[in-house]
Amino acid sequence: MNAIMSALAEPNRLNIVELLRDGPRPVGEISNRLRLRQPQVSKHLRVLSDAGIVEVQPVANLRIYKLRPQPFQELDAWLDSFRRVWEERFDRLDDYLHELQEQEKKDGNKE
Amino acid sequence: MNAIMSALAEPNRLNIVELLRDGPRPVGEISNRLRLRQPQVSKHLRVLSDAGIVEVQPVANLRIYKLRPQPFQELDAWLDSFRRVWEERFDRLDDYLHELQEQEKKDGNKE
DNA sequence: AGATTTGTCAACAATTGGGTTGAATATGGC
DNA sequence: GCCATATTCAACCCAATTGTTGACAAATCT
Numbered sequence: 001m002n003a004i005m006s007a008l009a010e011p012n013r014l015n016i017v018e019l020l021r022d023g024p025r026p027v028g029e030i031s032n033r034l035r036l037r038q039p040q041v042s043k044h045l046r047v048l049s050d051a052g053i054v055e056v057q058p059v060a061n062l063r064i065y066k067l068r069p070q071p072f073q074e075l076d077a078w079l080d081s082f083r084r085v086w087e088e089r090f091d092r093l094d095d096y097l098h099e100l101q102e103q104e105k106k107d108g109n110k111e
Numbered sequence: 112m113n114a115i116m117s118a119l120a121e122p123n124r125l126n127i128v129e130l131l132r133d134g135p136r137p138v139g140e141i142s143n144r145l146r147l148r149q150p151q152v153s154k155h156l157r158v159l160s161d162a163g164i165v166e167v168q169p170v171a172n173l174r175i176y177k178l179r180p181q182p183f184q185e186l187d188a189w190l191d192s193f194r195r196v197w198e199e200r201f202d203r204l205d206d207y208l209h210e211l212q213e214q215e216k217k218d219g220n221k222e
Numbered sequence: 223a224g225a226t227t228t229g230t231c232a233a234c235a236a237t238t239g240g241g242t243t244g245a246a247t248a249t250g251g252c
Numbered sequence: 253g254c255c256a257t258a259t260t261c262a263a264c265c266c267a268a269t270t271g272t273t274g275a276c277a278a279a280t281c282t
Contacts, residue, residue, distance in 0.1 A: 001125070002120070002122050002125055005116060005119045005120045005125065006120040006121075008116045008120075009113070009116040009117040009119075009120035010117075010239085010240080011113050012240090014112070014113055014116065021192065021193055021196060023206060023207055024207050025207070026258080026259090027258070027259060027260090028257090028258060028259080036241095037241080037242075037243095038258080038259065038260090039241085039242075039243085039259085039260075039261085040240080040241060040242080041259095042259065042260055042261085043240080043241085043260090043261095044240090046260085058248095058249090059208065060249060060250070060258090061248065061249040061250065061257065061258050061259080062249090062258065062259090063258080063259065063260090064207065067193070067196050069196055069197030070197075072190065072193050072196060072197050073197055075186075075190055076190055079183065079186055079187055079190065081132065082132055082178070082183050085132065085178050085180055085183060086180030086181075086183050086184055093135050093168060093170075093175065093177065095134060096134055096135050096136070096175065097170065121269090121270085123270090137228080137229090138228075138229060138230095139227090139228060139229080142229095147271095148271080148272075148273095149228080149229065149230090150229085150230075150231085150271085150272075150273085151270080151271060151272080152229090153229065153230055153231085154230090154231095154270080154271085155270095157230090169278095169279095171228095171279065171280070172227065172228050172229080172278065172279040172280065173228070173229085173279095174228080174229065174230090223282105224281105224282090225280100225281085225282090226279100226280080226281080226282100227278100227279085227280075227281100228277100228278085228279080228280100229276105229277085229278085229279105230275105230276080230277075230278100231274105231275085231276075231277095232273105232274090232275085232276095233272100233273090233274095233275105234271105234272085234273085235270100235271090235272085235273105236269100236270085236271085236272100237268105237269085237270075237271095238267105238268085238269075238270085239266100239267090239268080239269090240265105240266090240267085240268095241264100241265090241266085241267100242263105242264085242265085242266105243262105243263090243264085244261105244262095244263095245260105245261085245262085245263105246259100246260080246261070246262095247258100247259080247260075247261090248257100248258085248259085248260095249256105249257085249258080249259105250255105250256090250257085250258105251254100251255090251256085251257105252253105252254085252255085252256105
């Protein structure tokens, strides 16, 4: 999960991913569209590849990169565990304060 | 979007967010549970706060932090734009190769 | 008011990470 | 086999970020 996040945290990499959303692209085209130098794109693609976000498919002397579904599914699952944070109004501040009071009662009895 | 990602990219911050998923917590408790020093937690909470991921609510001498729904909604919306990448089998490599051939035809005619 | 607890701020050292350059590898066409 | 194209690799510099320490601010309790 963390690997995915840190890979997507870099702006250029996020742009690359959003570009690849429209379909597979070779390095050169990514480089042109995003106005980045090729070695830079290669480096970023390497990071994305290590994170399992993209995969390569060589065609002639081109290396065509495309998105892999898995990390997006993972991200979705992770996000799902936060659903109640925003679907229910999930404050729970009161809950915490009550817990705190309970705790103080116990501590008070002990000492 | 990028602000959210970079905030969540740091492992400790991700842990903090996952801890807060279960409800609001004061800095000290976060510090204890995650075995981090308080200034470090404060610093990370600052980053999360700047990204709009958490908000504070002072109670007595405690500062209780909790998650804000918005960034999670944004993340969900962003992820949604990638749905077809993994719901439909979204290869499109052939599409790209055909585009490429069309392009070559045009170039060939020009020169 | 004084002592204690909770938390932030400021400054510093150490690490990480991005960008650039130049050389190296692989493929296709002549 | 040789040249052009597409891409990666390695080494370097620079900027941003993390973690630590010590001082500081606010609230609580006696």
